[in-house]
Amino acid sequence: MIDKELLTSYFTTNQNTYWPCSTCSNGYLMINEDTFSSKETSVSQKGHPLYESDHESVRFVYSCIFRCSNNNCNEQFASSGHGCLEWDIEEDEHGNKKQVYSPCFEPYYFYPSLKIIDIPKNVPDDITNQLNKSFELFFSSPSAAINHARSALELILNHLRVPKTTIDKKKNKRVKINLHNRIDKLAKEHSEIKELLFAIKWIGNEGSHPEKRLTKNNVIDLYEILEHVLSELFEKKSKTILAKAKKINKAKGIK
Secondary structure, eight states: OOOHHHHHSOBOTTSOOOOBOTTTSSSBEEEOGGGOEEEEOHHHHHHOSOTTTOGGGOOEEEEEEEEESOTTTOOEEEEEEEEEEEEEEEEOTTSOEEEEEEEEEEEEEEESOOOOSOOOTTSOHHHHHHHHHHHHHTTTOHHHHHHHHHHHHHHHHHHTTOOSEEEETTTTEEEEOOHHHHHHTOOGGGGGGHHHHHHHHHHHHHHTOTTOOOOHHHHHHHHHHHHHHHHHHHTOHHHHHHHHHHHHHHHTSOO
C-alpha cells in the first residue's frame, strides 16, 4: 500500500512526490516542469485585499503532467487539484530569521489513477474494476471511493459463493440478504476474515450517508483492511507459511 503520509500530504513543485507509478510499480511520479500551471482562484482574489497581508486565505488551482521516473516505463499521468500557501522559517544572508510563504498543492485527480493498494494477480476482474474506480475517486471524493470499495466487498462475497437471496417463508417469495447477514453466512473456512469484512462493511455504511463528512484517512483504514483480506483470500500467504511451519515442526528441523 502507498505510504499514508504520501496519500494525505501536500506537495511542492521543487520536491519529488514519490507516489509510485501504477503502470510499472518500479518508478515514482515526477512533475514535467514545463506542464505545471497554477492560478489563484477568483474567490481567493476577491477575499483578501493584498496577497502579501492575508496569506491564509490564498487559494490556487493547478494542473500538470507527471511522468514515471523509470525511463523504461515513462508513463504519463494527468493531474489537477488545489493549493494554498505554506509558511516556513528561513535565515537570510545575515542570519536573520524571517517567515516566508510558498505555494503547496493537494491533488484531486490523477489519470491513470494511482494503485493505492496491492491487488493480487488472480483477483477476479469485477473486483479489480471496482477497486480501480475507488482509487480514481480517492483524492476527490472519499465517500464515493468508500462506496466502490463496499461494492467490491459484495463481489468478494459472490466469489466466495455466499448466497445473495433467500426464501421468505412468511411472504412465500425470494428476498435479498443484506450485506451484514451475508458476511455472517461465510463458511467456517473463512471465519478468520469475518471480523475484517464486518469492519469494511461498517466503514462502507458511513460512505452511504451524505451527512457524514469522510476523510482520506477513513478510506485508508478501509484499504488497509481490504488489502489484507485480498492477500488472505487470493494469495493465502498465512496458510502457506503455516503449512511450511507445520512441516518443519513435524520433521523437527529442516530436511
